[in-house]
Amino acid sequence: MSDIRENEYIDTQILALRSKYHEIQSENQPVGNEIQIGTDRAALYKADLFGGACSIMLPETMTDMGAADREVIYQNRNRPQIIKADRERGAAITFSMLPQTGGEEQRQVSEQMAVIRSDMKKIWKQNVFYDTGEVMAENTPVAWMDFKAYCLDGNLYSLLFMFQTQAQTVLGNFHCSFPIYDIWKPLVLKLLTTIQAESTSIQIKSPEYSDGSR
Numbered sequence: 001m002s003d004i005r006e007n008e009y010i011d012t013q014i015l016a017l018r019s020k021y022h023e024i025q026s027e028n029q030p031v032g033n034e035i036q037i038g039t040d041r042a043a044l045y046k047a048d049l050f051g052g053a054c055s056i057m058l059p060e061t062m063t064d065m066g067a068a069d070r071e072v073i074y075q076n077r078n079r080p081q082i083i084k085a086d087r088e089r090g091a092a093i094t095f096s097m098l099p100q101t102g103g104e105e106q107r108q109v110s111e112q113m114a115v116i117r118s119d120m121k122k123i124w125k126q127n128v129f130y131d132t133g134e135v136m137a138e139n140t141p142v143a144w145m146d147f148k149a150y151c152l153d154g155n156l157y158s159l160l161f162m163f164q165t166q167a168q169t170v171l172g173n174f175h176c177s178f179p180i181y182d183i184w185k186p187l188v189l190k191l192l193t194t195i196q197a198e199s200t201s202i203q204i205k206s207p208e209y210s211d212g213s214r
Contacts (some may be wrong), residue, residue, distance in 0.1 A: 016022060022166050023172045024164060026111045028110060031044070031057060031190055031191070031193065031194050032044075034185060035059060035190070035191070037048060037183065037184075037188070038180075038183045040061055041179055042059035042061050042194060043059070044058065044059060044062045045057070045060050047062075047084065047109075049082055049083070049095050049170070050095070050097055050165070050170070051196050052141065052168075053166050053168070053197070054163075054165040054195060054197040054198065055085075055195070055196045056172060056191060056192075056194055056195045056196075057191055057194035058084060058093070058191065059086065061086045062081075062085060062091075062092075062093060063082040063084060064083070064084060065083040065084065065085045067094070070083055070086075070103070071103065073209065074094075077088055078123075080095060080096040080173070081095065081096055082094060082095040082096075089176070089180070090176055090177050090180075091095050091139035091174070091175070091176035091180075091184060092119075092175055092176070093172060093173070093174045093175075093201045094172065094173045094175070094187070095170055095172050096100035096117060096170070096171045096172075096173075097168055097169070097170055098168070098169045098170070098171050100168065100169070108141070109134075109142070109143040109162045109164060109169070110132075110134050110141070110144070111142040112169065113132065113133070113143040113144070113145055113160070113162050116145075116160065116162075116193060117129065117132065117145050119169075120147070121197065124147075126150055127147050127148060127149050127150070129145070129146075129147045130144070130146045130147055130148070130149040131144075131145065131146055132144070132145045133145075133177065133189075135189060135192050135193050135195065137163065137192060137193050137194065137196065137197070138194070138195070138196050139196065139197060139199065140163050140164060140165070140192075140195065140197040140199075141163065141173065142161050142162070142163045142193075142195055143161065143163070143188070143194045144159060144161040144162075144189070144192065146158065146159040146160070146181075146185065147160075147187060148158075149180055150164055154177055154178070155177070155178035155179075156175055156176075156177065157175060157178045157180075157181035157184075157185075158173055158174065158175040159172050159173070159174045159175070159177055159184075159185060159189075160172065160187055161173075161174075161192055163195060163197055164197065165197035165198055165199075166197075166199070167196050171198075174188045
């Protein structure tokens with residue numbers, strides 16, 4: 001048993017070093033018209049979100065998920081309003097406009113993310129929580145955190161991120177299978193810097209949320 005745990009520890013360290021290497025490699029490379037995904041390059045396009053309230057550059061391989069797949073994969077009726085998926089690589093990114101509860105405008109996104117992280121650690125004790133950080137997009141800060149979740153069909157890597165647009169809070173979630181997270185993490189962090197958010201105070205109706213579970 002000790003050998004198994006030791007091997008798991010070594011594997012975790014190797015993955016961490018690989019991820020850090022990819023992050024450093026891409027750190028000083030500006031986002032252009034293309035982006036490297038593993039050994040492939042993919043063209044980028046500007047994805048307008050929530051009627052143009054904000055946007056982000058995404059690989060052209062990430063397209064809107066069909067209605068049937070949305071209902072099967074995201075069974076909670078409070079599923080994200082926007083879901084973009086790269087079916088071939090098994091990765092997806094989602095965007096949800098959060099309902100306002102009154103205190104978000106006074107609280108920085110990094111503080112809001114810290115609250116989410118704390119709550120998640122209490123509820124999903126089996127998850128492994130990694131880094132937190134904040135990147136600066138064109139005109140707005142974007143807070144993020146990442147973690148590993150255990151699923152029936154394998155481990156899932158998720159990178160949550162949050163930013164403000166038009167006095168509303170947008171919560172995003174990138175996820176993929178855990179073995180390829182070191183390819184995607186630095187790429188997603190780079191894409192977060194391309195977010196453009198409108199700052200004018202336009203009211204956007206938030207979806208009604210229930211207590212239904214996924």
